[in-house]
Amino acid sequence: MTDTVPTPTDAETPPTDPVQVDQNEAVIKIIGMHKWFGDFHVLNDIHLDVRAKERIVICGPSGSGKSTLIRCINRLEEHQRGKIIVDGIELTNNLKKIEKIREEVGMVFQHFNLFPHLTILENLTLGPIWVRRVPKKEAEETAMYYLEKVHIAEQARKFPGQLSGGQQQRVAVARSLCMKPKVMLFDEPTSALDPEMVKEVLDVMISLAREGMTMIVVTHEMGFAKSVAHRVLFMDFGKIVEENTPDEFFDNPQHERTKLFLSQILH
């Protein structure tokens, strides 16, 4: 966990969180899911319900299957047993259904994965125009709205290569938001950033959380987990070892493995 940056987030969620988790509506349901890479059992009997507007942080040592888990949710990886149901649609080999789910699930990658041959604005409008069939003008207005939100509107005509890492990652967040997704997945969004750029990305994520976005975040940013998450999941060897509210998780961890992990990561 060498890439951990000591909690830069000072923006705390106000004591009365305006966002109420909708306890009845499960956006994502994972039931008894297994996955193997060859003989290696990456994910072992995963059960997880994510409710609307809920924010979940997944942490754990590298190789524990965190990224693979969220990559299964939009089928960047294929699971081999069990069920994943996203927004009422079960993930199968049906390409149409997979594409439908991907429309509703936004993803932010560790390495941003912006399209280098397109301008920032084109990066943002591509999905809405081609997948959602939004008229170009409207898509551009939406794009500018989200670029304002991530404080980067003045860069709209530039190419990704001309932006810093933090700026690129904020563009990547905006690109996902332009699709108006129901869920946002974050796969270690700050791990590839220079330390001084971590905060600007976390700030964007925090403001997103305040607006009631359903989020699953794989991260080593424990400060972010403390202040934003409703639930923290700890994974090791492909299993969800512990699952609790952030307060309980950090102050009163139940499992030995969790205690060890926290002692190493929180110094």
Place this chain on the structure above:
Amino acid sequence: MTDTTHFTRPEPETDEIKPPVTQVGVIGWIKANLFNTWYNSVLTLAVLFALWQLAPPLVEWAFLDSRWYTDSEACRTTDGACWSIIPNNIRFILFGFYPPSEQWRPLLAVILLVALLFISRNRRFWRKPLAYAWMGGLVVMGILMRGGILGLDPVESSQWGGLPLTLMLSVFGLTAAYPLGVVLALGRQSRMPAIKSLCVIYIELIRGVPLISLLFMSAVIFPLFLPEGITINKILRAQVAIILFTAAYVAEVVRGGLQAIPKGQYEAADSLGLNYFQTMRLIILPQALKIVIPPTVSVLISAFKDTSLVVIIALYDILKTTQSTLSNPKWMGYSTEAYLFLAVVYFICCFFMSTFSRKLERELAT
């Protein structure tokens, strides 16, 4: 949320220091580039000596003692170049056996083709009207070459030759081979085993045989398989052979480009919900094809020059017509001049392609 300012760093305050000035004027440049080390000085002197030895006789041969617009008799009286061979035979070199009274037609077709190519150089015109212009242009070219309607005398395609034939074979060969090559490259990357193995077999088979053998097959073996009474135009058959051959090479070059695209690009496209064709068209191919512009142009240039191999199936392209000129007793012995002229024609076309590719690379740079 907070305002933009706290994301930007303050500019450091420094006095501007210019880089040291090392080169001043012509002398400075010569010193820095031609005589900067002892071996460079030796090389510079050696080149100067070679130029002094070679240039004057060459200028004398090509310009001072040369004949330009004379008949062949006048050429016998000088040691210089006999450029007269070109203007005297230009009609045959350019148009082959096309009936002389009708040669304005292929000339017009070539001018039309070159004009279209020139317009297509500019990416600003890459819109629908240009596509219509090409379609219209092709029809007009076809009518001009073939005749038979609008009061034009019909001209058999066996009489076509020279520059129009070379340009036609290469322009249509290359424009058809390129998309076919892209499709083959995508097919070879396909996860569907049937499509993949089909593409691999095609590419490996075609790359494994020389173009000459393909041309022979198209000219000699292929007609044997056709039912009696049906013939397919020989030029068309050669054209198809060139397309199939070039496409296999383009495919491998494009595949190299596809492999250079990071996996993250596919994942980002997938996570937006783009389907396979959208991902390829909007994300992967624009990047991959841009990367492989230099090797693609190499393939296309060599394919262009390879069209001269159609001589072996008795098509009179511009190389063959030039060669035939030399078998005329009046002009025998002036092959240097004729082939130099031919080299210039080929060079102009290839240079056109390579400057275009560099222009395209510059414009697409991000």
